[in-house]
Amino acid sequence: xxxxxxxxxxxxxxxxxxxxxxxxxxxxxxxxxxxxxxxxxxxxxxxxxxxxxxxxxxxxxxxxxxxxxxxxxxxxxxxxxxxxxxxxxxxxxxxxxxxxxxxxxxxxxxxxxxxxxxxxxxxxxxxxxxxxxxxxxxxxxxxxxxxxxxxxxxxxxxxxxxxxxxxxxxxxxxxxxxxxxxxxxxxxxxxxxxxxxxxxxxxxxxxxxxxxxxxxxxxxxxxxxxxxxxxxxxxxxxxxxxxxxxxxxxxxxxxxxxxxxxxxxxxxxxxxxxxxxxxxxxxxxxxxxxxxxxxxxxxxxxxxxxxxxxxxxxxxxxxxxx
Amino acid sequence: xxxxxxxxxxxxxxxxxxxxxxxxxxxxxxxxxxxxxxxxxxxxxxxxxxxxxxxxxxxxxxxxxxxxxxxxxxxxxxxxxxxxxxxxxxxxxxxxxxxxxxxxxxxxxxxxxxxxxxxxxxxxxxxxxxxxxxxxxxxxxxxxxxxxxxxxxxxxxxxxxxxxxxxxxxxxxxxxxxxxxxxxxxxxxxxxxxxxxxxxxxxxxxxxxxxxxxxxxxxxxxxxxxxxxxxxxxxxxxxxxxxxxxxxxxxxxxxxxxxxxxxxxxxxxxxxxxxxxxxxxxxxxxxxxxxxxxxxxxxxxxxxxxxxxxxxxxxx
Numbered sequence: 001x002x003x004x005x006x007x008x009x010x011x012x013x014x015x016x017x018x019x020x021x022x023x024x025x026x027x028x029x030x031x032x033x034x035x036x037x038x039x040x041x042x043x044x045x046x047x048x049x050x051x052x053x054x055x056x057x058x059x060x061x062x063x064x065x066x067x068x069x070x071x072x073x074x075x076x077x078x079x080x081x082x083x084x085x086x087x088x089x090x091x092x093x094x095x096x097x098x099x100x101x102x103x104x105x106x107x108x109x110x111x112x113x114x115x116x117x118x119x120x121x122x123x124x125x126x127x128x129x130x131x132x133x134x135x136x137x138x139x140x141x142x143x144x145x146x147x148x149x150x151x152x153x154x155x156x157x158x159x160x161x162x163x164x165x166x167x168x169x170x171x172x173x174x175x176x177x178x179x180x181x182x183x184x185x186x187x188x189x190x191x192x193x194x195x196x197x198x199x200x201x202x203x204x205x206x207x208x209x210x211x212x213x214x215x216x217x218x219x220x221x222x223x224x225x226x227x228x229x230x231x232x233x234x235x236x237x238x239x240x241x242x243x244x245x246x247x248x249x250x251x252x253x254x255x256x257x258x259x260x261x262x263x264x265x266x267x268x269x270x271x272x273x274x275x276x277x278x279x280x281x282x283x284x285x286x287x288x289x290x291x292x293x294x295x296x297x298x299x300x301x302x303x304x305x306x307x308x309x310x311x312x313x314x315x316x317x318x319x320x321x322x
Numbered sequence: 323x324x325x326x327x328x329x330x331x332x333x334x335x336x337x338x339x340x341x342x343x344x345x346x347x348x349x350x351x352x353x354x355x356x357x358x359x360x361x362x363x364x365x366x367x368x369x370x371x372x373x374x375x376x377x378x379x380x381x382x383x384x385x386x387x388x389x390x391x392x393x394x395x396x397x398x399x400x401x402x403x404x405x406x407x408x409x410x411x412x413x414x415x416x417x418x419x420x421x422x423x424x425x426x427x428x429x430x431x432x433x434x435x436x437x438x439x440x441x442x443x444x445x446x447x448x449x450x451x452x453x454x455x456x457x458x459x460x461x462x463x464x465x466x467x468x469x470x471x472x473x474x475x476x477x478x479x480x481x482x483x484x485x486x487x488x489x490x491x492x493x494x495x496x497x498x499x500x501x502x503x504x505x506x507x508x509x510x511x512x513x514x515x516x517x518x519x520x521x522x523x524x525x526x527x528x529x530x531x532x533x534x535x536x537x538x539x540x541x542x543x544x545x546x547x548x549x550x551x552x553x554x555x556x557x558x559x560x561x562x563x564x565x566x567x568x569x570x571x572x573x574x575x576x577x578x579x580x581x582x583x584x585x586x587x588x589x590x591x592x593x594x595x596x597x598x599x600x601x602x603x604x605x606x607x608x609x610x611x612x613x614x615x616x617x618x619x620x621x622x623x624x625x626x627x628x629x630x631x632x633x634x635x636x637x638x
């Protein structure tokens with residue numbers, strides 16, 4: 001195993017709310033080697049987006065971050081703003097969920113693409129524009145020279161996400177965080193965008209974190225998967241191992257909630273009953289216990305640690321693994 | 323775009339007709355009689371009748387309006403009943419004063435408001451933000467004539483730096499001309515910056531929450547570029563609207579400031595015409611002000627399209 005490019009150490013994020021402090025991310029540990037791909041999976045509100053913002057140091061002003069985000073041997077959470085600014089772009093890049101809102105509506109595609117390269121690579125405007133057109137062509141945008149002069153609203157959602165990816169790739173980052181990169185897109189373009197990300201990730205040998213609510217998205221495209229629930233990582237394993245033998249009942253329920261192509265028509269989709277616990281009122285036991293069909297008194301009373309008792313290389317937080 | 327401009331220019335016509343008709347009606351409701359005003363109260367009824375007939379005042383109001391409109395369409399705005407000065411000359415005398423005052427006041431107000439608004443938006447909720455918004459609110463409750471008197475006391479009386487009143491034509495002495503505009507322009511700017519700052523501050527705070535600002539930060543852009551390019555441009559639509567309304571209003575003169583600082587602007591021309599029942603001057607000046615107002619709004623609409631490409635491509 002290589003030394004880690006990114007290692008998230010006991011990261012917690014607490015947001016103040018009128019109902020009291022909300023622990024959006026609860027003592028999460030992750031690590032990622034250069035060139036590897038990690039999938040972070042969980043339902044809405046599980047803290048996966050807050051975790052990605054914590055890694056990028058883009059948390060809301062009021063949020064409180066604990067723990068360390070070590071990137072190439074430096075703690076991002078402790079960096080000065082100017083040092084952090086120099087890392088963003090050439091080292092760390094992000095593709096946000098909704099390309100309708102992540103591109104500035106009043107600036108041309110060209111400006112938004114070129115300014116990043118000018119800020120970090122010291123290119124003059126002609127060289128940056130030429131490189132911009134090449135990047136657009138690489139992410140599968142036809143007629144790139146014309147596109148540079150257009151505004152985001154003149155492009156479809158899928159095209160805009162390709163532009164956002166081109167911007168993220170423009171300074172050859174070592175780590176790309178894709179925060180639900182296909183959630184806001186039509187189903188027909190989702191696979192294209194994911195394939196594009198996978199292709200560029202391999203080609204550039206960059207590390208990537210894909211954040212998604214869809215286990216199907218991470219299945220064939222990641223080296224490792226971390227499943228999050230109520231702010232914690234509840235299961236973490238190499239992807240083939242996870243799908244071959246998932247240990248955590250929540251992961252199983254999440255997988256069962258994906259519609260199957262070979263199921264007969266009108267099959268009822270097994271949704272997970274109930275709702276995630278109120279994050280301002282943490283439970284003493286396992287957060288998933290109230291919704292879990294295997295739960296007993298022990299689950300209600302004590303929180304299971306994230307551990308690998310069988311030394312099989314797969315971590316899970318459950319008293320009654322499958 | 324050309325179609326858009328053409329359509330906006332067509333809107334000008336009904337607005338101008340409505341404004342001039344309304345001024346005509348309202349002016350005719352004013353008590354008093356121009357002929358008696360001119361001849362004095364010792365005049366015989368025969369003389370008054372003769373003068374009324376000579377000036378066309380005996381005709382029904384709609385006929386008078388149509389006659390006036392007919393002349394205007396032929397380029398003749400008429401001349402004052404009292405002084406014989408043409409409307410064109412009267413307006414041409416006063417308009418540059420009002421325009422110079424307006425430009426200096428607006429530029430000063432924006433120079434105060436924009437940096438403070440950005441500062442408040444970046445540090446929203448901080449002590450700086452609360453102090454500046456509080457100051458703006460306090461300023462809103464201080465009337466301009468009060469500010470004018472305080473400024474005169476400070477800069478003209480105590481420090482003796484600037485003239486308190488009077489106006490020197492630009493062609494005669496440019497420096498003295500500009501100096502005579504400093505205090506009036508500052509008075510108007512002080513009246514306006516709080517509103518401009520508050521609208522820009524709240525729009526900017528909303529913009530800074532947008533995903534594309536997070537994206538700009540994630541791209542490692544310099545903070546100045548994020549604020550001035552990524553955030554200011556999409557936040558400035560309300561600012562442009564309010565500035566446009568202020569400019570439109572100031573084309574019609576800033577009466578109180580013109581009176582306090584003895585500036586011969588449009589405001590004093592209009593009020594003088596009303597007191598003297600000088601309807602022709604009143605009509606002509608109002609026509610100019612209305613055209614100016616509509617033109618400013620036209621420019622504001624154009625600026626929307628420049629600032630936001632979605633407007634440019636959406637409706638035109």
